[in-house]
Amino acid sequence: IIKVERFGCGELVEVLNKMPTVGVEKDLLFTHLGKTYTDHEFDELCFEFGIELDDVTSEREDAIKASAGALSKKQLESFSDAIVYKIDVPANRYDLLCVEGLVRSLKIFLGDMDAPVYKVVGEPKETMTVQKSNTDKIRPFVVCAVLRDISFTQERYDSFIELQDQLHRNLCRQRTLVAIGTHDYDTVKGPFAYDARDPTKIEFVPLTPDDKSFNGIDLMTHYETEPTCKHLKPYVPIIKDSLVYPVILDSEETVLSLPPIINGSKSKITLDTKNVFIECTATDLTKAHIVLDTVVAMFSEYCSEPYSVEPVQVNYVDEGGKVVNSMVTPLMATRRERAPVAFCNSLIGISISPEEMKTLCNKVQLGPAELMENDTILEVTVPPTRSDILHPVDIAEDVGIAFGYNNIKKKVPRTCTVGAEQPLNHLGDLLREEIGRAGYIEVLTHGLCSIRDNFTALRRPVTPAVSLSNPANIEYQIVRTTLLPGLLKTLQHNKSASFTSGFKIFEISDIILADDKHVVTETIVGAKNRRKICAVYSGPTSGFEIIHGLVDRIMTLCEVAPEQAYVANSAKGPEEKYRVSREGWVYTISELPPEDTLAGTYFPGRAAAVLLTSPDGGEKIQIGTFGIIHPEVLKNFDILYPSSCVEIDLESLL
Amino acid sequence: GGAGSIGYRYDFQKEEAYKNLLRTHTTAISSQMLYKLANREGDFQPARYFSIDRVFRNETMDATHLCEFHQVEGLVADYDLSLGDLIGTIETFFKKIGITQLRFKPAFNPYTEPSMEVFGYHPILKKWTEIGNSGMFRPEMLRPMGLPENVRVIAWGLSLERPTMIKYKIDNIRDLFGHKVEMARTKTAPVCRF
Numbered sequence: 001i002i003k004v005e006r007f008g009c010g011e012l013v014e015v016l017n018k019m020p021t022v023g024v025e026k027d028l029l030f031t032h033l034g035k036t037y038t039d040h041e042f043d044e045l046c047f048e049f050g051i052e053l054d055d056v057t058s059e060r061e062d063a064i065k066a067s068a069g070a071l072s073k074k075q076l077e078s079f080s081d082a083i084v085y086k087i088d089v090p091a092n093r094y095d096l097l098c099v100e101g102l103v104r105s106l107k108i109f110l111g112d113m114d115a116p117v118y119k120v121v122g123e124p125k126e127t128m129t130v131q132k133s134n135t136d137k138i139r140p141f142v143v144c145a146v147l148r149d150i151s152f153t154q155e156r157y158d159s160f161i162e163l164q165d166q167l168h169r170n171l172c173r174q175r176t177l178v179a180i181g182t183h184d185y186d187t188v189k190g191p192f193a194y195d196a197r198d199p200t201k202i203e204f205v206p207l208t209p210d211d212k213s214f215n216g217i218d219l220m221t222h223y224e225t226e227p228t229c230k231h232l233k234p235y236v237p238i239i240k241d242s243l244v245y246p247v248i249l250d251s252e253e254t255v256l257s258l259p260p261i262i263n264g265s266k267s268k269i270t271l272d273t274k275n276v277f278i279e280c281t282a283t284d285l286t287k288a289h290i291v292l293d294t295v296v297a298m299f300s301e302y303c304s305e306p307y308s309v310e311p312v313q314v315n316y317v318d319e320g321g322k323v324v325n326s327m328v329t330p331l332m333a334t335r336r337e338r339a340p341v342a343f344c345n346s347l348i349g350i351s352i353s354p355e356e357m358k359t360l361c362n363k364v365q366l367g368p369a370e371l372m373e374n375d376t377i378l379e380v381t382v383p384p385t386r387s388d389i390l391h392p393v394d395i396a397e398d399v400g401i402a403f404g405y406n407n408i409k410k411k412v413p414r415t416c417t418v419g420a421e422q423p424l425n426h427l428g429d430l431l432r433e434e435i436g437r438a439g440y441i442e443v444l445t446h447g448l449c450s451i452r453d454n455f456t457a458l459r460r461p462v463t464p465a466v467s468l469s470n471p472a473n474i475e476y477q478i479v480r481t482t483l484l485p486g487l488l489k490t491l492q493h494n495k496s497a498s499f500t501s502g503f504k505i506f507e508i509s510d511i512i513l514a515d516d517k518h519v520v521t522e523t524i525v526g527a528k529n530r531r532k533i534c535a536v537y538s539g540p541t542s543g544f545e546i547i548h549g550l551v552d553r554i555m556t557l558c559e560v561a562p563e564q565a566y567v568a569n570s571a572k573g574p575e576e577k578y579r580v581s582r583e584g585w586v587y588t589i590s591e592l593p594p595e596d597t598l599a600g601t602y603f604p605g606r607a608a609a610v611l612l613t614s615p616d617g618g619e620k621i622q623i624g625t626f627g628i629i630h631p632e633v634l635k636n637f638d639i640l641y642p643s644s645c646v647e648i649d650l651e652s653l654l
Numbered sequence: 655g656g657a658g659s660i661g662y663r664y665d666f667q668k669e670e671a672y673k674n675l676l677r678t679h680t681t682a683i684s685s686q687m688l689y690k691l692a693n694r695e696g697d698f699q700p701a702r703y704f705s706i707d708r709v710f711r712n713e714t715m716d717a718t719h720l721c722e723f724h725q726v727e728g729l730v731a732d733y734d735l736s737l738g739d740l741i742g743t744i745e746t747f748f749k750k751i752g753i754t755q756l757r758f759k760p761a762f763n764p765y766t767e768p769s770m771e772v773f774g775y776h777p778i779l780k781k782w783t784e785i786g787n788s789g790m791f792r793p794e795m796l797r798p799m800g801l802p803e804n805v806r807v808i809a810w811g812l813s814l815e816r817p818t819m820i821k822y823k824i825d826n827i828r829d830l831f832g833h834k835v836e837m838a839r840t841k842t843a844p845v846c847r848f
Contacts, residue, residue: 349738
């Protein structure tokens with residue numbers, strides 16, 4: 001293994017804001033909405049509201065797309081061909097992750113219903129006792145609720161499961177932050193306990209497989225190895241190596257669930273379930289509240305008293321059994337938040353009356369709103385379904401959505417400013433034109449490459465570079481420190497191009513060097529970008545003099561004069577009297593010492609260093625190299641013609 | 655929290671925030687520029703910035719996705735800007751690259767509020783398609799930088815590859831960017847006009 005010094009690891013980060021997609025059967029959706037739409041009409045409605053009808057498909061079509069081979073007629077028939085709308089919703093709207101929430105929001109937006117008032121009814125009748133000293137070790141928090149007298153149909157049940165999956169994927173960060181457990185309340189006896197126990201001592205009959213009891217360790221092994229349970233495998237690492245596993249227990253010490261992996265078979269929810277006990281265990285209490293409130297808000301619709309929920313007393317006890325913290329959950333808090341009327345108008349760029357603004361709030365589930373302080377302040381209701389409201393700007397945005405973004409009058413910012421390119425980009429652009437004129441074709445190559453391409457294949461020792469941890473592919477091991485491999489790979493992939501009169505390509509782009517001194521806004525990043533020019537000639541002859549000519553041309557264009565000694569050797573002596581250059585900027589070419597880290601790329605004795613003297617520098621700095629490319633390097637890139645190259649640091653010419 | 659917000663209410667971990675990564679959007683740099691703008695000598699002056707540069711994402715790779723590509727970004731920092739200013743600026747911008755019919759859809763970005771996705775009627779594709787994303791930076795982001803309270807920053811962005819591939823009828827991003835681009839395509843490319 002090649003040891004590469006790492007000055008900080010560049011990591012490719014997943015795009016965290018992938019919009020969640022909710023699949024809803026079209027007929028079901030329109031039944032709930034109480035209206036039918038054409039695909040186009042529904043698309044328009046979604047657009048105005050802020051969601052996107054991404055795809056119109058069916059379960060059967062999805063199965064066809066997902067399957068590697070062709071499916072048999074019987075297999076196809078097992079999938080429904082009912083039309084399904086795939087709707088993309090914003091990542092911060094957890095209330096839109098199921099058909100119930102979508103329908104409710106759309107109906108309120110259209111004015112077809114009023115926003116429900118969610119109620120926590122009565123005092124807690126049920127208790128959850130948390131053994132804090134144990135659960136603190138692995139998953140500290142739990143919040144609970146009871147949904148009374150609920151009616152499930154197959155559709156409601158499917159939606160109930162699907163909402164939990166959506167929440168688990170998004171807000172719960174793949175169950176690491178929060179995990180939801182739902183239980184048939186009539187199959188178990190409270191009071192309940194939440195503890196974390198030695199896995200070897202846990203006996204549990206899970207939802208699947210439900211034919212036997214496992215201890216904690218064996219169950220984790222089962223989920224890691226059993227192909228039918230592979231959907232649970234990703235969650236095993238969350239608790240596997242812990243000395244204690246989280247467990248939810250009823251009063252008979254039956255394990256009801258093993259968060260965040262799976263619920264138990266005993267308390268399994270069926271279509272006949274009438275009362276539901278919900279527990280959400282978590283490492284983030286704020287998110288646990290949001291998750292529980294969301295599940296309750298969405299499915300309390302199906303209780304005999306709609307939008308009502310029964311609270312649970314959650315008591316955190318210490319080792320002695322003393323209650324050290326307690327709360328009543330779910331919070332289902334309805335907040336009041338304020339935003340100045342003038343601020344909302346100004347931020348959106350509209351000027352509506354306070355009364356109109358107050359009415360618009362009803363469309364977006366921020367009603368009822370009130371006007372305060374002489375109609376200058378808008379005070380809105382923030383229901384538990386709108387956990388995305390953090391600041392007055394969120395209220396203003398909703399006012400804008402209710403008003404309709406496409407109704408806003410457009411204008412442009414008033415202040416005049418003078419535009420320009422960054423000097424380095426400007427210089428680069430000018431040189432690109434000139435080098436193009438010299439007959440070189442411009443290319444644009446990738447920044448990520450393999451250690452082989454960047455060092456070994458160029459016959460260079462491995463020097464510090466920015467490397468990626470967990471690269472998916474050898475092609476993404478490091479960020480390039482030279483532009484040369486990109487150009488050589490371009491030649492490699494363009495064998496059908498004509499080389500007979502010389503094939504010339506170039507690139508002006510960034511490389512990244514490890515640099516422990518480079519600071520931007522007070523943080524040492526550990527790496528610095530550097531702009532380079534790189535060109536390659538490949539043809540029937542090596543083209544050393546052609547590349548050399550390019551070097552001289554670049555220097556002339558950048559107002560850098562050749563040293564007297566250098567000019568004396570040149571055939572272009574007479575042209576020198578017209579040269580314009582910057583005071584004190586001088587360059588020369590000298591033989592590249594064989595011990596230079598870049599020397600291996602070149603044919604021995606046919607490599608040169610470009611040395612620059614500038615007024616700031618004082619002494620000569622090597623700003624680049626050029627020469628005939630070593631045959632082994634050509635072989636490594638499968639290039640059949642003799643070639644030469646140059647690579648110069650552009651920034652030093654600025 | 656801060657700047658009048660209830661915030662995310664979890665424990666912020668500095669070590670997590672200091673981890674190095676290859677930027678997934680150029681907004682990482684434009685926010686550094688805004689910080690410099692707020693703290694320069696002579697104090698804040700309204701400014702307009704743009705950037706066209708490379709970003710890196712851990713995408714599933716397919717015909718139209720590589721793990722590195724380019725973003726075009728513009729932003730305006732000025733007093734009392736509104737969503738109307740953002741809409742007007744975006745319309746002016748897209749007119750320059752041949753898209754004149756635009757519609758705006760409410761969207762979500764963690765660092766902008768309000769946010770809008772920009773849809774345009776594409777003259778070549780002959781259909782409405784998403785052409786960009788935009789928004790006004792949140793106060794929780796701007797105030798800690800030291801930007802004055804009534805300064806608002808509007809910003810919009812799009813990828814460089816997508817409009818280019820549409821314009822030049824290129825199906826695979828590898829035919830546009832990287833070492834597998836055919837020289838013949840480069841040699842026959844026209845000047846770029848709209």
